[in-house]
Amino acid sequence: MPTTTPATRPDPATDPRLNGPRRLPLGRPEQLSGLRRRETVRLTPEGDLHPADWEIGPWTRDLDGRPTGAATCVAVDNLTAVTLHWAAENAMTAVVTTQLQINVLRPLPAFDPADPADRPRLAMLGVPLMHDSLGGAARGLLVDDAGTPYVEATGWFQAVDGIQSAGREAFIERAARPIAEADRDSMATVTAVVAETVPAPRPGERPAVTEDAVEGLRFRHEPALDNPGAMTHGGIQTMRAVLAAQAALPDRQEYDVQAVQVVFARPGLGEQVALTRVRHAGRSLRIVEVELVGMDPGTGAPLAGRPSIQAQVSFRAAQR
Structure with a gap:
């Protein structure tokens, strides 16, 4: 089962899909739900991909106004897809999500809903799990500066060729x-x-x-x-x-x-x-x-x- 190890994973700085003018702009759904792309994608010392951060704000509030890590759905879908593309070294033209699993591990850091300047951020770290000619899977983890995990996710994807980007x-x-x-x-x-x-x-x-x-x-x-x-x-x-x-x-x-x-x-x-x-x-x-x-x-x-x-x-x- 083809995959990559931390020692052999490609340098994200050389990947035109992750850095540079070929990157698709961050979409409206991602912007609305707190995804904040890093100017330069990097690797952590442990070899995990760090392509973006998740900003915590009013968009995390549920039906009763309580913030929840379940609001990361758009962010972790993006994170795990990007991680898979990176690990597969762009061998797949495009992928579609087939399954997403999210675990909310603890309450989110506090923020002031009335203050746009008070927006704590969690690092979004991606770990590829496997990939082959049919697709693959990746794991995502959202952590604070101390490394405390708040949300864990796994995304499964199917490789597709010639996907229509009608919109x-x-x-x-x-x-x-x-x-x-x-x-x-x-x-x-x-x-x-x-x-x-x-x-x-x-x-x-x-x-x-x-x-x-x-x-x-x-x-x-x-x-x-x-x-x-x-x-x-x-x-x-x-x-x-x-x-x-x-x-x-x-x-x-x-x-x-x-x-x-x-x-x-x-x-x-x-x-x-x-x-x-x-x-x-x-x-x-x-x-x-x-x-x-x-x-x-x-x-x-x-x-x-x-x-x-x-x-x-x-x-x-x-x-x-």
Whole structure:
């Protein structure tokens, strides 16, 4: 199984996809959700790739205004993809994400939502796990200056040839637009949640476990959230699944996101709605399954049975 070791990994400073004019501009979804690319990609003394940092700010706040490491979905999707390209020495023309797993290890460092200057940063470190002619996997870790880990992620990718970048020019044009603070004042704002579909919390009410899917949050179609292929960014869709799972818990204020596992089944296009199932509602652990589906343009009904992503989000009892 081809891979690379720290001693044989290529120097990122010589990789035109990581440094120099060939780099695609940082996209709107990445900018909105806190990804901050380093001017020069570097290797750590341990041989890990350090291509970017993740800035902590209002865009990390969940449905109830609590910051969560689950807001790193776009960032870790980008980090693990970049790490795979680097390790494979650009042998793959392009890759698409097939699976993303995220573990939230601890609460984020504090910040002042009202102060744009108070934005702590975590280093984004990438470790390639494997690659072959079909694709590969990479691990991401977000750490503070002391090396304390806050978020861990693994991304799996499939190599594709001749991928159509139908939205590349629009992607670049949107990336150059200025961003207002109001554009990223919460995860819900970043992911284009339809506010009227967010249920009010009901403290003390345990959710019902059910086999039937329940229609939950809806999300507007926002072209600014597309990737260069003119499809909704996979990291944005993962963030949507997190919020939809949270909304399925009436007592959500008593639980924090612990882990997210997402499989990308097909492209996400247009308006989306979340179909949720609460699978476990214990005192210390909650498990919610989420499918994101599009809407039938003729009837406006959810296109059940054709999810763009299938996710499982687990929650742990919040520390008091």
